[in-house]
Amino acid sequence: MSSDPFMMMKNIHKSFNGVRVLKDVTLEVEKGEIHALLGENGAGKSTLMNILGGVHQPEKGEIYINGNQVKMLNPRISQEQGISFIHQELNVVADLKVYENMFLGSELRNKFGFLKVEEMCRQTSDILAQLGININPKEYVRNLDTSYKQLIEISKSLLHKSKLIIMDEPTSSLTEHEVERLFELMTNLKKSGVSIIYISHKLNEIKVVCDRYTVLRDGELVGTGSIANENVDSITKLMVGKSISEERLESSHELGPVLLEVKNLTNQGNYKNINFTVRKGEIAGFTGLAGDGRTELFESLFGYRKKYTGEIRINDQLVKIDHPSKAVKAGLGLVPKDRKENAIIKDLSVIHNMTMSSIGHFEKTGFIKEKIEREKFQFYKEKLNIKVHNPRITIDKLSGGNQQKVIIAKWLEVNTDIIIFDNPTQGIDVGAKQEIYHHIISLAEQGKAVIILSSEAPEVLKVCHNINVMYQGEITARFKGDEATEDEIMSYATGSKREAERIG
Template identity: 55%
Template structure:
């Protein structure tokens, strides 16, 4: 196997804390290589060194047998390394070809744009991927998988030979994932190398050739993907056996806290009825575009145009703003945490106490020691990994950011917490931490609503599940009825079960 990339004895510390402790990584030419590890294991730091964002304290990088220095992202791109981030970096109001050539437009001798040439070059690159798209289509007209493919096309246009894909399937449907994997296999056959970062171990086993697992900044294992199972990879990632059994524990439920009657919003959802009891964990599932996110953004006050009734403890309420929802005891962990869940300019600690600031303030100042004491409770319960809680939350891995957001609402003592894709981009160990905490707080009387397309997540924690299709509830199922088969039947609209209003 020809070695495309070799990273040797890579070490990196931040503020004196070791993050990478001598990592070795080899990627073959024409290989799809899985880079695995829990949130905070060092994957992002290692890839940021390869991408020129960080510089290693020690170690070397070789590309196709030649030792290289990567002092900045520009050098990384010029060396043939393409980085496709989890949050796609495309301009929706521009066309495909305009995005591909953004910042490096082709011009003639007089300085005029050579649009025809850029369109032809875009078509050539898309054909390499066996994708048939009109280069003049707006990015806003594409589904998420096609946006991923446009990012790949941009990397190829930059003559990338090694492509880093960070959690590329997080927001994709099964059909879109299949489409993306076809493109990845085409790239592999053409000799391109792909570093595939994912927490979805089934996908890793289906698409990758070899794997490398990092744990706490060290190399935990590497080898041929055919020689391992999901359970073995999970053990390497967390350092112990991970039970795949359900975590669910039956509980005695209390009074009805939240009730929704005949709730509708144009082009989003229709005739929604459901109720939530004290201490209950409800699941809402379906496929992309089913309307569940829009439904609960309405209940939380992000969206204010709707008909029907929302009742809290039997009393009709009208929530016109998230601030009002919080005042009524409703918290919301959004799907897109980087845009809507965290405040990047604030520290880890400030983000956690943001919704409960009154607890930590007097007329003159914020009691930081009291804040730190509160943080320690959730740090232990959720195993939050943060080198410096007074530095920006943007420095944390996505999974640890998610834990801080959940801790924020628990500390704010919300009676109802809505979680939209709560384990998106979260490793297997962190998922179990989140599930366990939810079950513990549900036993104490907290109520949770989980919006998820992961059917296994439903079975791990939910008491009941509502299935949605094209803005309507097609089924209300008790947890014993919620098999993969039944959930998929109702999620695709193949059948509708009578849902009784309560």
């Protein structure tokens, strides 16, 4: 480590409402280095980066860029220092075009003040091409898949020729191929002298792409060093304070009768001839690569997509679900994968995000019984280890992992017989993942039918009784959870093996 790093945050302290969030944290990043910033949800990573980005001001501590002290009084000063922030929660504007998002706030104009639209489109296409993306710069962002929205965020930082790019969970919405392209781009940026702070809970990615690491726990620095000298388990232990077992989590309860049966379900262009059953107390997994149709399949089950053929039976009753309210009434709950767009109301308080789908539990003669609402929130806060000092703050103030726990609490309170989790631990740290896995097993033991949709094979292998592998809208393989291997699952998920209705 050199004595003059490109960026140094020295002895940073920060509190919110009297709660200490950062205590004496130092972070140093070299020029042309990919530096992993690690820690559990709520460890202080986002607050530290928001101080570097000029969003928050530290109570104590200094920031140095190229050896010169800089006061990051606002985000513009941070940008002028060559710092770009790619947030985990996407900040693209859906109702603007791609090129308009890319140049938002820094539009190109000619000497008469008119926008140079074609020049902005040309530069947008050139930068997207570096990521292997070919989309029309004049396409509205609302029409794009989530992965493209993520890539637009990344491309904006390239456009501004940043010297230091902060990437917060940049691969959470990307396909495997797009992740490879991103890592290739990061390596090229590093060679050209650009520094990257990489925040991710996917520790295997950290091992592949990062040079050094810094770990925060409960707002304090607990370790820093070279990635080459560590393994995943040692880094996990630093983050959580204890070792996390990679072993499969077993549940010994007996499975009951079939709760959900799907026959020949087809939605043109998304999935076809889908057949499966889920029993009372069963944890069923659906996995594959991005674009395999599993999300669209379960959006149909939950009433988001009305047009499908085939049969859905719940408790041996034929149901036609064409609206989410009918799904809930039939006994289905869905924890969606996109928190920001589909699961939370960011301007609403934490407690009201939790209770809004079960408001009848807390209402009497038109009035909310706030005492019961508070008691119920306290119950779930302790049960799921939700880190929030005041449930009346807006939910967007929480870390992604804690937002996810609030969403899970919401559906636990609705108390449906069947709960669908779409990528339940996306953007969540290893410690919180374990908590959620144990809670999923607890739900199954209570007799719930649980369905997990995940693009990560290790996740379905961890807890599922049965695993369905999807490829291009079809179920191409089925495995018993305790008999499958990651390699075998991936061979069907990539299409290299095809054996429709394979029973493991």
